[in-house]
Amino acid sequence: MHNQYTDLLVNLPEVNVQQIVEIDEQTIHIQVVPKSRKQACAICRSDRSVIRKGSNQTRKIRHADAFGKIVYLLAPAIRLFCKSCHAGFVWRYSFVGPGKRYSTASEQQAIHTASVSTVKQSAEIHRMPASTLQIKHQRWLSVESERLRQLAWKEAASSRHLVLGIDDFAIRKGHTYNTGIHNLRGETLLDILPGRKLEELRDYAHKHPEFLALRPKAVVMDLAPYYHAWIQECFPDALRVADRFHVTRYVIDALQAVRKDVQGSLSARARANLKAKHRLLNPQAASLPPEKQQELQEILSYSSLLQQVHAWKEALGEWYDGAPDAKVAAIWFDRWLGQGEHFQHPAVATCIKTMRNWRTEIVNYHSCRWTNAAVEGRNNRMKAFQRRHYFTRNRERYVQGLLVECNRERFGT
Template sequence: MHNQYTDLLLDLPEVKTEKVLEVGEQTLHVEVSPVAHKQACPQCRSLDFVIRKGSNPARTIRHGEAFGKSIYVRVPAIRLFCKQCQCGFVWQYTFVDSGKRYSHAFEKQAIRTATAATVKHSADLHAMPASTLQTKYQHWLALASERLQERVWQDAACTSKLVLGVDDFAIRKGHTYNTGIHNLRGEALLDILPGRKLEELRAYAKQHSFFLELRPIAVVMDLAPYYHTWIQECFPKAIRIADRFHVHRYVIEALQAVRKTTQTTLSSRAKANLKAKHRLLNPKEESLSVERHKELKEILDYSSLLGQAHAWKESFNEWYDCSPDVNTANRWLETWFVQGEQMQHPAIDACVKTIRNWRTEVVNYHRCRWTNAAVEGRNNRMKAFQRRHYFTRNRKRYVQGLLVECNQSRYG
């Protein structure tokens, strides 16, 4: 291979290839030298009085991979002397730090792999000590998370018509939770709070004044009272929206409760068929294929009550999708309440009662049509991060990792 092609392979503009020293089964050693003859003095920043004064033993730097082989670059440690400053120094290369064995490009590649897997897996993949990569990864993570968090808060503060999303996700389901604050319009995770109790939320607002300086026009959250109380205290002028996904879940659960009641009255064959196909009741009817639609019609024919409950659920989807304004939405929702109460089923009555209690927040969706769909997707990424990193115990690094995981793809 000609030296110019080796230079392209290495992609190190400040050095040029002298020769390929060794090609092994797993390694490729290349000797290089600086393109320039001299380097500026680190004190006076001048080239005029700098002379070469011998060299130290050459350094071997690990630099990426090519053709399935690990590339090692052998660089000369040239000694220089400035006659004006009367100081000696050694040639410094921009692609590697002084005294280090790994180039910046190689470290960046190893760290990128560690963010998608684990440090141990990345270290094994790149044939380097896990402790070394762990140190480099933690240093990079601290810098990257600080940079990203500063950027997302600046964007949130400058965003016109800011819409926030608030939702919890489990560290240990049923026991320990975190709360995420999201910029829905900016598609970013702003911060992670420990816990979800009202006292913990209030403590966060007191400690982070920049949160209270935000001016959201709306905040989307589930039906947890502590979130609504907290947001009402922090942003009294913001529209509080009950997240569509969480509200719709109450309707789905009521429909499935009707299905379970219906099952007990059917023959064994019909009961088994309904139980096997009960998930067909959940999605929108229009989203089903022709074959699935026939199967749905078959199970709905088992009971008139089940058919009415399914039509009631479909009407709720239509209410969300087709209400043109708030006034129409209010009238339509009242009709839907009456339709549910006429079925006289305890599960449906409980669902109607819950949505009546949160009627203002539910109808507010038609004032500002935002949902926490993106937040739920981000929660899944957080849970995947937790499993991948075995639930990092260090709280600070845990939060840093989640901020990078959720924001790096957008902000780089």
Template sequence: MPLQYINEMLGLPELQLHSVLSQNATEVHLEASPVAYKQPCPICHSEQSVKRDGRNKSRKIRHVSIFGKKCFLHIPSLRLACARCNIGFVWSYTWVGPKEQYSRLFRSQTVNQALGSTAAHSARMQEAPASTVQRMHQEALPAENERLLEQAWRQAKDTPELVLGIDDFAIKKGHTYNTGIHDLRGETMLDLLAGRKLDALRAYAEQHPDFLNLNPKAVVMDLAQTYHTWISECFPKAIRIADRFHVHGYVIESVQAVRKSVQSTLSPRAKIILKSHHRLLNPPADSLPEKSRTQLNQLLAFSPLLREVWEWKEAFTHWYDYSPNLHVAQLGFTRWCQQGEAIKHEAVQSALKTMRNWEEEIVNYHHCRWTNATVEGRHNRIKAYQRRHYFTRNRRCYKAGILIECNRQRLLG
């Protein structure tokens, strides 16, 4: 192939290829030099008084692969001198940094592969040392994170009816947690703060005025009192919505508690059937296939109490899905609570107590139907990232890596 076409494949218009030094099954070595004869002086920015002053040892630069082979460019390290400023300097290439052995395009390609997987995987793909890829990844994180965060915050500030999502996820279950702040409408993660206690949340708001400058229409959270207190202090006009997933979890827990109490009174055969298919009680009946519905009817036939609490759970799902407006939702919620009061079981009464305590936040769902579903999906992505990177110890890199992991696909398409 002619050298001019290889030059186009490399994407380096400032270089001119001279020859192929060597090639084998895995590598190709190319000799190249700058197209221009001189460069401007870094002080006076003029070429008039600049002249060449010899060359140092040539540089060997790893570039992106061509023809399925590793590509190495051998370029001259030209010495230049400016008579006006009386200084000497070395030719500066825009596609590779000074004293670097890898081109910027190679580094960008390698980092992009590492961001979606691991440094070890990217190293195998590029046939480069894993430690080198890891270093490139760590160096690229701050700038990439800052760029994506700036775009995410600008998008959140420009959103006319901003909806925020607040939720925590575990670093170590039962011990250490992080709290994420999410733009639900823009599907981005705005920030990550350590801890989930009220003092930590208040300290974050004091240290980040950009957060207080947001003007959210609504904020979606679980039923943690800490979050509701914090949001009511930061955004008193925002609608506080109890996340449907977490609210529905309380009802499902009561159904399973009734199932366990009923299960202990059944015959051994019926007990085995109910225990092995207990998950059929959780989803809406409409979402089950025909075979699962038949099995569900078999389970409900074991106990009138189980059927009654299951119908109560189904009524709650129907209330969420089909309440046309806030007024109808308030009336429907009252009727649903009255339906639950007729069920004489401790678990149901406990769930009803929680529902009444959070009635306003639960009914607020019908102001604007937003949930933290995308946030929960993002938590799965974060957990996968933590497993891949073995819980990165450096807090700065850990935070930047998670924010990039959550925002990169959405903001970059």
């Protein structure tokens, strides 16, 4: 049984499907033969003197699954002889390696599934030994991660307006951290550093001259002093920008501290309502749906201090969105800090002290309007990868997996 649709199913231009030998509940066996009569000799690279000398036993090759069944190709192992070189060899198929039992399409299908789940799950789905798939996946991961790394670094090195993003993420929260280096314009992950201490960052820069060879226009990071000291040493001419998300987080924490103080002086019913709806204070009020805005106004009515500090927090968002340039932004920012000093609250005072210490880096946002929002999203993908792969202990495999996880959509696989 054979028709033109069987050739489309197999999708191998170098062979013709002769017949479908067997179909059962789990497998499909398809007999194929080469389209060409001769093949070039591996020594003289010519097929003029090549003759056929029979065939060995049929090769059984696992191909890509179809219709929920395992597909096997039955291909003849044709014996060839070159009369010019006096060399004998066996027919080489481009879709499968010499002596291999899995076609390239079959390997790619299983590896693709393993890259978005786990090797064990992919092996169960494709009904193949997990140890076999593990070897193939690691070999592919090594090659693919190096390809993506080279593309990402080449793009970063050639960029005239490179903007880097630096941020850490936890391996074991409170104990072990990694630091990611990101190309914000290129939307790629460049590398993963072990740790986040200044000595560890300096050691990485010393061992990776390609990093020091970059010429970033700006570097976006949080308010960790060790990051700013490191970037100042590596790229003294780069603009250091305090990430908007982390700056806003300081103000929100101060607002929530005020809320906790106010909460204790309210009636039981108002206290419970404010505690239940305290998260409405965090986002910009304009981003909330109408019913949530009404609930927000209700809890703000409990305290004039809470209402004023919330308005102060909202003004920071307007400053980020509305300041036309860095010069005007600096004037508006100083005015905003002065407004906060009138509240006479310890949490707000601590927040303002931090804002003044990092004033230059915060205002620099208006010279280079980039944030680490994409980096935070990529960090979430990394954490999901860690949970999915049970915190891979091999450091090299771990970094390779993260590079593929974060860059494959940008450059393809």
